[in-house]
Amino acid sequence: MFELILQALYSGLLVGGVYALIALGLALTFGTMRVINLAHGELVLLAAYMAYVVESRLQLNPVFAVPLAVLVACTCSALVYLLVDRIRKNRELNSLMLTFAIGIIITNAVLLIFSGDVRSTGSPFMQDAVQLGPLFSMKSELGAFVVSLVLVLALWQWLSRSWYGRAVRAVSSNRDAAKLMGINPAKTELISFIVAGALAACAGVALYSSSVVHPPLGHALTVKAFIITVLAGVGSVPGVLAAALLLGVTEAMTVTLWSSALQELVGMTLFLVVLLVLPNGLFGSAKRRG
Amino acid sequence: MRRSAYLFLAVCYVVVPLAFGGNNYLMGLVVSSLIVAGVAVAWALLGNLGGMVSFGHAAFFGVGAYASALLSMKLGVPVLLAIPLAGLIAVLFSVAMLPALRLSGPYFALAILAYAQIFRILATEMEFLTHGSGGISQIPVLPTIAGFDLSSRTGQFLLLLTLLAAFLATYDLIRRSHYGIALRAMHDSEDATRVVGVNSVLLKSWMLFVSAFMTGVIGAVNAHVINFLEPDYAFSGGWSVLPIVAAIFGGYRTVTGPAIGAVVIYLVDQLVFKALVSTGHQIILGSVLALMILFAPDGLLPLLRNALRRMRGGSHA
Numbered sequence: 001m002f003e004l005i006l007q008a009l010y011s012g013l014l015v016g017g018v019y020a021l022i023a024l025g026l027a028l029t030f031g032t033m034r035v036i037n038l039a040h041g042e043l044v045l046l047a048a049y050m051a052y053v054v055e056s057r058l059q060l061n062p063v064f065a066v067p068l069a070v071l072v073a074c075t076c077s078a079l080v081y082l083l084v085d086r087i088r089k090n091r092e093l094n095s096l097m098l099t100f101a102i103g104i105i106i107t108n109a110v111l112l113i114f115s116g117d118v119r120s121t122g123s124p125f126m127q128d129a130v131q132l133g134p135l136f137s138m139k140s141e142l143g144a145f146v147v148s149l150v151l152v153l154a155l156w157q158w159l160s161r162s163w164y165g166r167a168v169r170a171v172s173s174n175r176d177a178a179k180l181m182g183i184n185p186a187k188t189e190l191i192s193f194i195v196a197g198a199l200a201a202c203a204g205v206a207l208y209s210s211s212v213v214h215p216p217l218g219h220a221l222t223v224k225a226f227i228i229t230v231l232a233g234v235g236s237v238p239g240v241l242a243a244a245l246l247l248g249v250t251e252a253m254t255v256t257l258w259s260s261a262l263q264e265l266v267g268m269t270l271f272l273v274v275l276l277v278l279p280n281g282l283f284g285s286a287k288r289r290g
Numbered sequence: 291m292r293r294s295a296y297l298f299l300a301v302c303y304v305v306v307p308l309a310f311g312g313n314n315y316l317m318g319l320v321v322s323s324l325i326v327a328g329v330a331v332a333w334a335l336l337g338n339l340g341g342m343v344s345f346g347h348a349a350f351f352g353v354g355a356y357a358s359a360l361l362s363m364k365l366g367v368p369v370l371l372a373i374p375l376a377g378l379i380a381v382l383f384s385v386a387m388l389p390a391l392r393l394s395g396p397y398f399a400l401a402i403l404a405y406a407q408i409f410r411i412l413a414t415e416m417e418f419l420t421h422g423s424g425g426i427s428q429i430p431v432l433p434t435i436a437g438f439d440l441s442s443r444t445g446q447f448l449l450l451l452t453l454l455a456a457f458l459a460t461y462d463l464i465r466r467s468h469y470g471i472a473l474r475a476m477h478d479s480e481d482a483t484r485v486v487g488v489n490s491v492l493l494k495s496w497m498l499f500v501s502a503f504m505t506g507v508i509g510a511v512n513a514h515v516i517n518f519l520e521p522d523y524a525f526s527g528g529w530s531v532l533p534i535v536a537a538i539f540g541g542y543r544t545v546t547g548p549a550i551g552a553v554v555i556y557l558v559d560q561l562v563f564k565a566l567v568s569t570g571h572q573i574i575l576g577s578v579l580a581l582m583i584l585f586a587p588d589g590l591l592p593l594l595r596n597a598l599r600r601m602r603g604g605s606h607a
Contacts, residue, residue, distance in 0.1 A: 036396045083580070089587055092395045093343050097534065098583045100345070104531065104576030111570040219527075223407075226400055265411045268404045275401055276389045 003134055008256035009249055010135045016248025017148035018210070020241045021203040022221055023228035024155060025196035027240055030229060031172035032185075032192040034092065035084055038099040039076075041221030042106035043197060047073045047204025048213040049110055052119050055208075062121050062209045069201035076106070077197025081190055103219060111215040120212040144206035151202055155195070156237040168192050220264075227271040233281025243282060295546050299455050307444045317443035319560050320553075324450040325512050327552035330533035330540075331457045332504035334548040337537065339464060339473045340497035342391075345399045345530055346406035347505050350380045352525035354506030355513040356413060356420060359429045362514075369433050373510040380506025381499050383409070391494050403530070410525035425520030432514050446515050453511065454549060457504050462545050464500070469493060531572075532556070535579045541589020550591065 026040045047069035054065035080102055084095045121127070126140035159165040170178040171188045179185055207213060224247065231243035247267055254266045274281060310316045329347055337343050358376035361367040367375065390401040413420050420426065431441035432449065439445050464470055472488045484490050509529075513519055533552065540551020555578070563571045586593050 036400075083584065086584055087587075093399075094583050094587055096343065096396050096399060097538065098580055100534075101576045101579035101583065105573055105580065108570035108573035108576065112567065112573065116569070223400075223403070227404075230397075261411065261415060265408060268408050268411075271404050272390075272401060272408075275393065275397065 004256055008252040012249035012252030013245055014141045014145040016245035017145035018203055018206050019248055020152050020244035021148045021199055023225040023240050023244050025199040026225040027229045028192050028196045032168055032189045035095045038222055039103040042103045042218035043073045043076055043200040044204040044221050045218035047201040048208040049114055051205045051208040061123055065205050069205050070198050073201035074194050074197035077193045081193040107215050107218050118212050118214045121209050126209050140210040144210040152241050227267055231274050231282055311444050321446045323553045323556035325508055326532050326556045327549040328454055328508035329505050330536040330548035330552040332501045333533040334537040334542040335461050336497050336501040337542050340494050341477050343399045344402045346402035348525045348529035349406035349409045350502045350505035351509035351529040353383045354380045354509030355519055355524045358510030359426055359513045359519055362430050369430055369514055376510035377503040377507035380502045384498050384502035410521050413521040427518050429513050429517045535575050538582050541591040544591050547589050547591040
């Protein structure tokens with residue numbers, strides 16, 4: 001039993017790393033534009049199917065799909081920004097419904113082109129087992145986790161050190177003041193969407209290599225990313241990472257100790273409890289969702 | 291406007307059964323479109339009056355459907371009594387959502403989505419009550435009242451049209467009452483409205499209850515129309531998405547817009563889009579929603595009304 005729990009902890013952590021990557025993209029655009037991009041999970045889905053295309057058509061390892069996935073996801077993400085930016089009236093709710101609609105369009109486009117079948121990598125190299133003491137995983141799972149962790153740290157460095165990263169943070173904390181300091185908010189917002197697209201692309205390829213994908217996954221990922229953003233509270237990269245790992249571990253524990261049908265239930269309940277009881281999230285700075 | 295709406299309804303009562311009554315398939319589609327219309331009106335009531343956009347009306351729809359099916363099958367409650375009771379049970383479940391009213395815009399929308407998912411999983415897991423994902427079949431049909439068979443397509447149509455008319459009248463009544471004025475004031479500034487003595491939380495709760503009741507009733511009627519339920523169908527995201535598209539399309543700030551939008555969108559979707567693309571025809575619904583938000587966020591009805599006014603203005607000049 002103890003070994004089972006340990007294994008669940010480990011698997012949960014590995015999945016949590018990829019969740020962090022997805023949630024960071026959502027949190028980034030939410031920070032700069034105050035827009036919840038409900039099509040973000042669908043961008044991940046799109047990237048995952050690019051990996052499928054590269055593997056099935058070109059017979060290449062899915063890792064080589066990263067450039068194509070980044071190109072597609074960044075273009076779509078920039079497109080989402082340009083469309084959302086056109087909304088003038090009642091922006092908060094209209095942008096929510098617009099991105100929701102874009103999500104529906106992407107999911108059904110994927111369904112039309114690739115059919116509803118479940119896809120995953122066929123590469124034996126990726127599916128090879130790796131043993132760490134008593135713990136087991138696929139090579140791809142461990143790889144996805146390490147890559148995710150590196151990207152999360154890179155994003156954190158980018159946000160705190162680089163000029164554009166600091167501009168993103170400035171625009172999220174006070175748009176008008178940032179403008180006065182010579183930052184172009186529109187350009188900064190576009191950059192945050194493109195970076196979010198790149199993160200989604202890497203997450204999509206990682207997901208395809210280490211797990212299975214099918215069209216409805218996009219919506220589920222959006223909801224997961226939003227749950228993590230709420231758990232983390234606004235404005236903290238380590239918070240997002242911790243919340244993502246927490247969600248991954250909680251889900252894995254539920255599957256091991258309880259039933260796989262209840263996996264989603266636990267995430268949702270955690271989300272509602274935090275939303276209703278801890279309005280600033282687990283790690284957020286004191287800021288009201290008013 | 292109000293008189294013309296009632297006139298239109300009266301015409302529908304007579305003309306639609308006479309014109310399409312013989313065609314079972316078409317009449318079935320019209321019945322389904324009215325079901326979507328009922329949910330769309332309930333959604334728009336919460337969105338327009340309450341100022342709360344919900345992504346989870348499937349929660350009320352599913353609860354209403356299951357409540358009515360179980361009441362009539364396990365407890366032997368007459369169907370016509372089980373339907374309003376199911377509405378009340380949906381209200382009871384909406385009480386669990388009251389804490390979410392404190393949340394603003396997007397957080398409320400997604401919290402309700404979480405509730406809908408939780409209800410779906412519970413309906414799947416509580417097998418002793420709901421038979422899980424196997425579903426419930428042979429749900430009793432609508433009864434025969436005074437020699438008139440409500441379970442026929444025409445009967446279903448007349449029942450749903452009556453319900454829809456009642457919903458629209460209720461919506462209009464609330465909007466015109468002083469509660470409606472207070473609710474409209476809350477759109478501009480909730481804080482200022484509270485300062486002048488309006489209990490905004492109470493008012494919003496009432497809108498949630500009314501909306502949940504309407505959706506629950508429609509879900510219940512639908513259960514007795516199709517006679518089969520399973521969790522993935524009853525709590526399907528489609529029951530949340532289609533009404534949103536319909537209401538935005540028709541104009542969710544108007545009373546009749548969502549209902550007209552629902553009938554138009556549903557019929558066009560089933561008769562035209564489904565024939566064009568069978569799998570993934572939701573892509574067209576998504577496109578309609580996106581285009582409406584980008585180019586006509588107020589919906590088609592206000593757009594038409596303005597065009598009409600401009601034409602009349604032109605003829606006078």
